[in-house]
Amino acid sequence: MKLISLDTLEPGKQLGRPIYNEKGTLLLGKGVAVTARYLRRLKEMGYSSVYIEEKGYEDIEVKDVISDRTRMEAVSTISETFESVRASDSRSDKVSLDRSKVTGVADKIVDDLTSSGDQIMDLIDLKSFDNYTFMHSVNVSVLTVLTASNVGKFTSMELRDLAMGALLSDIGKAHVPIEIVHKKGRLTPDEFARMKKHTAIGYEILLHKSNMKPLVASVALQHHEYYNGTGYPGQLAGDKIHIFSRYTALADCFDSLTSDRSYKRRLPPLVGLEYLKLGSGTHFDPVCLEQFANHVAPYPAASTVMLTTGETAVVVQNNMKNLERPKIRILNTPDGKAVEKPYELDLSAHPEFAIQSVQ
Structure with missing residues (x-):
């Protein structure tokens, strides 16, 4: 699952989490393809981002603390x-x-x-x-x-x-x-x-x-x-x-x-x-x-971050004992090219790496 801005979302992507209205009624379910019409309507409603299913992010779970x-x-x-x-x-x-x-x-x-x-x-x-x-x-x-x-x-x-x-x-x-x-x-x-x-x-x-x-x-x-x-x-x-x-x-x-x-x-x-x-x-x-x-993740799972090295990564899992040093997956090189074989780093064990910004 990946968190993505609607400004960069391409129609056809499938939702990773459902969207509800102010009455608690389901509007768009998990797995629904976001059409151009849906995308336009979501922006009109005031949404800026959604969770989607994305290749390379399949195993990243985003769990709510309540059902x-x-x-x-x-x-x-x-x-x-x-x-x-x-x-x-x-x-x-x-x-x-x-x-x-x-x-x-x-x-x-x-x-x-x-x-x-x-x-x-x-x-x-x-x-x-x-x-x-x-x-x-x-x-x-x-x-x-x-x-x-x-x-x-x-x-x-x-x-x-x-x-x-x-x-x-x-x-x-x-x-x-x-x-x-x-x-x-x-x-x-x-x-x-x-x-x-x-x-x-x-x-x-x-x-x-x-x-x-x-x-x-x-x-x-x-x-x-x-x-x-x-x-x-x-x-x-x-x-x-x-x-x-x-x-x-x-x-x-x-x-x-x-x-x-x-x-x-x-x-x-x-x-x-x-x-x-x-x-x-x-x-x-x-x-x-x-x-x-101590109970709010500064870098929630599925967030895309940039490291001080210039590499782009996704947050895979947070570390309860050190929320500022999550486990990440390196996806892109500093020049923006996709890493041939994405790999994971536990930042709590690698002080030489640090998150510079959230994208």
């Missing part, structure tokens, strides 16, 4: 939840939110992540402009639980609360004007001020209008607080911010940076992680950040 069924059920549930809350009168004392359905999805996320031992996020999750909000909510939940579950100090019930809080962390946006939420471009200062209210709105929806646990609601309220006290809405600092909100803040920022938006292309995971590290001790809890970075 496709769990992910798509979660996307569908969050989509329905947003629609239901959006349809509710913001002045009402209650909103229509199916707690049992959200709880069921949260349980499945926790079960998937805790039943397979130590894992890393080794997949670039591709989103369209239309499904960004819902896929983002699911990714934030997966990344926070993936990190917290490997710390080893939280119960399964606490992890479920974390999964629910992260899934619903942006639910307040359902009562922010949709033209602001879906604006194709950067927000004006006034629009941003209105967008920032989604934290307090979400807290009110979850705690007072849906009878969610205070812990679940607090994640929605606090996930934009900064570790040094300069965030919003409460300018909380350090341990005054609940640890679940500190984890969620990291996942929220990372997934946003590494996702395509209408006004920007996604950043590679390596760059997203470097951005987070620049905020260590100011925006983010340094301990939580280290724990988070």
Whole structure:
């Protein structure tokens, strides 16, 4: 399997992973040939890359940390939840939110992540402009639980609360004007001020209008607080911010940076992680950040990279003990010619080789 930009994808290539819409419905299945019409439509929807089957890449596996069924059920549930809350009168004392359905999805996320031992996020999750909000909510939940579950100090019930809080962390946006939420471009200062209210709105929806646990609601309220006290809405600092909100803040920022938006292309995971590290001790809890970075691959499998030698390679497998030194397969010489017999190198055992850039 190979991750490839749609700008360089030739029609006729077969998809290596399925593509779903914002409702969790299958659009294009694995193995489907990407026609010129499909390629044009994918670009219109906001996709910039896809996974394809490619000669020389057949044995490279790209595995999600949760099952496709769990992910798509979660996307569908969050989509329905947003629609239901959006349809509710913001002045009402209650909103229509199916707690049992959200709880069921949260349980499945926790079960998937805790039943397979130590894992890393080794997949670039591709989103369209239309499904960004819902896929983002699911990714934030997966990344926070993936990190917290490997710390080893939280119960399964606490992890479920974390999964629910992260899934619903942006639910307040359902009562922010949709033209602001879906604006194709950067927000004006006034629009941003209105967008920032989604934290307090979400807290009110979850705690007072849906009878969610205070812990679940607090994640929605606090996930934009900064570790040094300069965030919003409460300018909380350090341990005054609940640890679940500190984890969620990291996942929220990372997934946003590494996702395509209408006004920007996604950043590679390596760059997203470097951005987070620049905020260590100011925006983010340094301990939580280290724990988070230990479970996100800077060079996901199937990514094409260029070495400092000028050679081109594909990431075959990540090294859990040293994520910055994966196993790679050399494909092209520095002058761009295909290697007659591609060969593999474990960078953790070959310090003379280093990755210069991600292509």
